[in-house]
Amino acid sequence: MKVLKFGGKSLGNGEPVKSAIDIIQKEQSTEAVALVISARGQSTDLLLALYAKAVAGADVTPDLENFFAYQYIKGLNLDLSSYQTELQQLLEALQLLGVTNNRIKDRVVAFGEVISALTVTELLRQQGLDAVFADARQLLVGRCVANDVAVDFALSKEKTTRFFSALAPQQIPVITGFIASDPEGKTITLGRNGSNYTATLIASFIQATEVQNWTDIDGVYTASPKYVKNAQKIPHLSYREANELANFGARILHAKTILPLVESGIPLKIFSSFAYGREGTLIDEKGSGKGIKAVSTIEDVSLVSIEGRGLLGKVGIDARIFSALSSNSISVRLISQASSERGIGFIVNKEDAQLTEQVLTKEFSEELGHQDISRIQVNNNMAIIAIVGRHNYSLEKAIYGLRRNKIWLHLISNSINGEHISLVVDNQDLKKAVNVVHNQVFGAMKTLNLFAFGKGTVGGKLLDQLVRTGDDVIRRRNLMIRIVGVADSKKMIFSEDGFTHNWREELAASQQATDFGNIINLLKTSGLENIVIADNTSSQELTEQYPVIVNSGFDIVASNKKANSISYAFYEGLRNDLKKRGKLFFYETNVGAGLPLIDTIKHLHNSSDKIERIRGVFSGSLSYIFNKFSVEGKSFSTILTEAKEKGYTEPDAREDLCGLDVARKLIILAREVGLQTELEDVEVESLVPPSLAAIGPFEEFMAQAETLDAYFATIKASLNEDEVLRYVGDLMVAENKLTVSLVKASKNSPLGNIQNADSLFEIYTESYETQPIIIQGAGAGAEVTARGVYSDLIRIGGHY
Numbered sequence: 001m002k003v004l005k006f007g008g009k010s011l012g013n014g015e016p017v018k019s020a021i022d023i024i025q026k027e028q029s030t031e032a033v034a035l036v037i038s039a040r041g042q043s044t045d046l047l048l049a050l051y052a053k054a055v056a057g058a059d060v061t062p063d064l065e066n067f068f069a070y071q072y073i074k075g076l077n078l079d080l081s082s083y084q085t086e087l088q089q090l091l092e093a094l095q096l097l098g099v100t101n102n103r104i105k106d107r108v109v110a111f112g113e114v115i116s117a118l119t120v121t122e123l124l125r126q127q128g129l130d131a132v133f134a135d136a137r138q139l140l141v142g143r144c145v146a147n148d149v150a151v152d153f154a155l156s157k158e159k160t161t162r163f164f165s166a167l168a169p170q171q172i173p174v175i176t177g178f179i180a181s182d183p184e185g186k187t188i189t190l191g192r193n194g195s196n197y198t199a200t201l202i203a204s205f206i207q208a209t210e211v212q213n214w215t216d217i218d219g220v221y222t223a224s225p226k227y228v229k230n231a232q233k234i235p236h237l238s239y240r241e242a243n244e245l246a247n248f249g250a251r252i253l254h255a256k257t258i259l260p261l262v263e264s265g266i267p268l269k270i271f272s273s274f275a276y277g278r279e280g281t282l283i284d285e286k287g288s289g290k291g292i293k294a295v296s297t298i299e300d301v302s303l304v305s306i307e308g309r310g311l312l313g314k315v316g317i318d319a320r321i322f323s324a325l326s327s328n329s330i331s332v333r334l335i336s337q338a339s340s341e342r343g344i345g346f347i348v349n350k351e352d353a354q355l356t357e358q359v360l361t362k363e364f365s366e367e368l369g370h371q372d373i374s375r376i377q378v379n380n381n382m383a384i385i386a387i388v389g390r391h392n393y394s395l396e397k398a399i400y401g402l403r404r405n406k407i408w409l410h411l412i413s414n415s416i417n418g419e420h421i422s423l424v425v426d427n428q429d430l431k432k433a434v435n436v437v438h439n440q441v442f443g444a445m446k447t448l449n450l451f452a453f454g455k456g457t458v459g460g461k462l463l464d465q466l467v468r469t470g471d472d473v474i475r476r477r478n479l480m481i482r483i484v485g486v487a488d489s490k491k492m493i494f495s496e497d498g499f500t501h502n503w504r505e506e507l508a509a510s511q512q513a514t515d516f517g518n519i520i521n522l523l524k525t526s527g528l529e530n531i532v533i534a535d536n537t538s539s540q541e542l543t544e545q546y547p548v549i550v551n552s553g554f555d556i557v558a559s560n561k562k563a564n565s566i567s568y569a570f571y572e573g574l575r576n577d578l579k580k581r582g583k584l585f586f587y588e589t590n591v592g593a594g595l596p597l598i599d600t601i602k603h604l605h606n607s608s609d610k611i612e613r614i615r616g617v618f619s620g621s622l623s624y625i626f627n628k629f630s631v632e633g634k635s636f637s638t639i640l641t642e643a644k645e646k647g648y649t650e651p652d653a654r655e656d657l658c659g660l661d662v663a664r665k666l667i668i669l670a671r672e673v674g675l676q677t678e679l680e681d682v683e684v685e686s687l688v689p690p691s692l693a694a695i696g697p698f699e700e701f702m703a704q705a706e707t708l709d710a711y712f713a714t715i716k717a718s719l720n721e722d723e724v725l726r727y728v729g730d731l732m733v734a735e736n737k738l739t740v741s742l743v744k745a746s747k748n749s750p751l752g753n754i755q756n757a758d759s760l761f762e763i764y765t766e767s768y769e770t771q772p773i774i775i776q777g778a779g780a781g782a783e784v785t786a787r788g789v790y791s792d793l794i795r796i797g798g799h800y
């Protein structure tokens with residue numbers, strides 16, 4: 001015979017209770033069943049509310065009617081009037097007395113299970129099954145001890161086996177869950193998860209073949225799906241693991257419910273009654289072997305810490321703490337003690353925190369007076385994350401992830417059998433922390449949460465690329481890049497669930513103004529892990545906020561060159577912040593767009609190959625302009641407009657023309673090789689004609705196209721037939737000399753030979769002294785630059 005237990009949600013009116021009856025019919029067709037039934041739907045909550053109202057002397061009539069209205073199922077021949085009268089009388093007595101009483105409370109609550117079991121019995125009879133109602137108060141006996149129930153196993157077993165042996169083979173007992181009686185025959189309840197306990201007790205008494213727990217969740221998950229979206233169902237657990245999970249927050253289980261099964265070796269299966277046929281979780285003696293099984297959580301606990309020099313080497317301190325707590329019925333969830341014995345920390349339930357402080361202050365009043373104990377501190381806003389299962393390096397992995405996400409660990413506790421690690425974090429960090437730990441220890445898919453500043457040429461293309469190829473990155477890199485926010489200079493959007501192809505429409509429809517402080521605050525309080533800020537703007541104000549971003553615990557990717565080319569003091573300060581916080585900043589696209597230039601320079605520099613000179617065409621837009629202008633008949637302004645339309649220029653193309661963009665790139669490379677240069681150190685030959693230098697808006701500048709064209713026509717006229725114009729950047733490291741100038745190059749030289757918007761960099765080093773390393777390819781453009789930023793994001797993801 002197997003025992004089937006149905007939870008309250010699985011017996012709610014309508015489809016849920018119909019499905020439960022279907023399941024019972026199917027299951028009993030293969031093997032005899034005994035049923036354990038919880039109160040239906042919200043019945044227990046309604047009864048508790050009725051009890052509270054009655055004690056407060058309030059009118060309970062409407063609520064009582066509501067309760068019974070819910071209990072009646074249309075077409076079912078069940079008369080509950082005697083129960084209604086009995087409950088009403090109990091509540092009236094409570095109204096008169098106005099006092100709380102746990103035994104009466106249990107009697108009130110018991111109506112939920114009794115009516116539910118009667119209802120299921122009747123529904124089964126309607127289907128032609130021989131169902132027999134059984135009140136568990138006739139079967140299970142126990143005593144209330146300190147907020148718990150101690151079951152009298154021998155007596156309960158005797159009563160239960162006697163009841164079962166009197167059943168005919170075809171009869172299906174429908175037993176009330178949750179309730180039992182005390183030795184005087186008064187109603188008691190079995191506490192949290194009480195109906196599950198009823199089921200496992202009955203199963204152990206009758207030596208059932210298995211217990212099936214039918215509920216609204218289809219099994220035990222690797223973490224609470226409320227917090228961790230990619231939590232996975234666990235197919236198989238051992239009793240030990242289930243017990244650890246039950247002790248550490250798994251709502252679906254309770255430690256004491258597992259015990260009767262352990263002793264009798266009966267397997268427990270957890271299924272969803274809303275998805276019959278779907279695999280659930282099996283819990284038995286063997287389990288599925290080694291490995292991490294789950295990361296569970298307990299919210300809202302309190303951390304108590306006792307510190308002081310007087311604890312050093314003193315015998316009996318721990319004994320005094322725990323005996324004081326135990327005589328006040330305060331249970332300690334976990335403990336950690338410094339090896340020097342100068343401090344001890346432990347976790348209690350939040351409800352017990354105040355009493356704990358009072359009890360310990362009294363116990364150690366003398367030591368506190370002599371300053372042997374400097375303080376007893378209680379911190380109420382704590383949470384526990386428990387890693388359950390045998391682990392190799394899981395603690396290291398968890399700590400690495402938590403550190404990267406700036407999550408403070410208050411206490412660590414490791415079980416002796418190695419099957420359990422507990423980590424205590426601030427409650428406010430719980431969601432982020434459990435995601436980090438879960439992903440670290442399972443090596444599960446990592447999530448990178450991206451907030452993107454800038455949705456123009458580069459930023460917009462990056463977001464489109466991410467949406468288009470995100471699934472591919474998940475498949476190949478086990479990394480999900482979730483776009484949680486986008487901001488342009490005016491508006492922003494933010495959603496913890498992320499945006500996909502609809503980001504443009506969502507941003508267009510947004511009413512929320514871009515506000516940097518608000519964005520950082522939203523991200524910090526979101527509970528999202530692994531946050532990366534993408535800067536695809538040309539805003540200097542935003543780059544000046546990078547230290548705030550880093551100090552908030554976020555990584556950065558940027559196509560914006562300004563953070564690396566404004567003052568050296570800022571550059572150095574940012575590097576210090578990054579180092580101190582262990583944060584990442586990737587900016588490969590700052591020079592040469594998607595070309596692997598900065599990385600190459602870094603590798604050469606780090607391998608001590610002295611870089612002597614970097615020379616070439618640093619500007620993609622000016623490469624395009626001079627490639628065309630030198631050989632085609634179009635005017636300079638026409639080609640400049642083309643370059644802008646193709647997305648090669650800076651937002652204000654004069655930053656390219658005046659040499660500022662190339663100068664920035666030279667500074668960035670110079671700093672990579674260790675020079676402490678400033679923008680003013682670069683000797684720049686500007687291409688903005690002197691007569692147009694003072695013009696304000698770009699449109700006004702372009703309105704002077706004739707002057708611009710005439711200026712460049714003169715320069716072009718001075719070219720020989722085999723020459724072309726090139727705008728060349730040159731970094732001479734030993735001389736600390738950085739120049740940008742317009743040169744005439746032979747069409748047949750490497751510089752003269754480049755096409756389209758290609759950049760070309762010649763890198764001379766100690767090893768590559770005469771034959772430089774040459775890196776050449778598209779040096780500007782939305783597609784290649786966005787790809788470069790994308791690849792920086794993936795590199796950051798590789799560190800999670």
Ligand SMILES: NC(=O)C1=CN([C@@H]2O[C@H](COP(=O)(O)OP(=O)(O)OC[C@H]3O[C@@H](n4cnc5c(N)ncnc54)[C@H](OP(=O)(O)O)[C@@H]3O)[C@@H](O)[C@H]2O)C=CC1
Nearest residue numbers: 454455456457458488489536537538539559560651780781
């Ligand atoms: N184009 C290229 O080939 C390359 C460009 N880069 C760099 O990429 C960066 C972006 O260039 P590009 O895409 O061409 O420029 P765009 O002008 O096309 O886009 C800039 C975006 O930044 C937004 N923005 C500006 N200031 C802010 C701010 N303070 N907060 C939020 N958003 C802001 C703009 O908003 P709004 O739309 O409201 O104006 C716009 O969406 C530049 O720094 C450039 O140097 C680097 C390598 C190559």
Ligand SMILES: N[C@@H](CC=O)C(=O)O
Nearest residue numbers: 619620621649650780
């Ligand atoms: N405007 C820049 C874009 C890339 O950095 C260029 O022309 O190279």
